[in-house]
Amino acid sequence: MVSTDTCRRVAVTDAAASLVRELSAQHGPLMFHQSGGCCDGSSPMCYPVGMFITGPSDVLLGSLDVGLDAEIEVFMSEPQFEYWKYTHLTIDVVTGRGAGFSVEGPTGMRFLIRSRMLNDAELEHFGLASSST
Structure with a gap:
């Protein structure tokens, strides 16, 4: 993993970070939006900054540190976040057809999400730990 901070909601694998650096050289600054299941399933969609407009419901x-001058921000819709708020997401990349709207589409690679439940320290950090008495 590129990011080693254990109290982050998102991370990126070395392979995905490498592809993001390549894509950034072609497209400029990038961002991710975790798709909610429409069009391209539930893939993390990678866009040039400004091409996908986030709003108050995102x-x-x-942010991901992939070794560029600026970090890559990762967004998700608020309703989807309610389902995923107890989950840590890692952006990875595999061989395959990329999403139609995501910039990796023509590369023969596709971004995907690997998830795990937040651990106790992370739950506490994010204010999600249950108070049991």
Whole structure:
């Protein structure tokens, strides 16, 4: 993993970070929006900054340090976040047809999400730990 901070909601694998750097050289600054299941399933969609407009109903999950001058922001819609708020997401990349609207589409690679439940320390950090008495 590129990011080693254990209290982040998002991370990126080395392979995905490498592809993001290549795509950034072609397209400029990039961002991710975790798709909610429409069109391209539930893939993380990678866009040039400004091409996908986020709004008040989008949640900034965090930023990824992929070795560029600026970090890559990762967003998700607020209703979808309600289902995923107990989950840590890692953006990875595999061989395959990329999403139609995402910039990796023509590369023969596709971004995907790997998820796990937040651990106790992360739950506490994000204010999600249950108070049991």
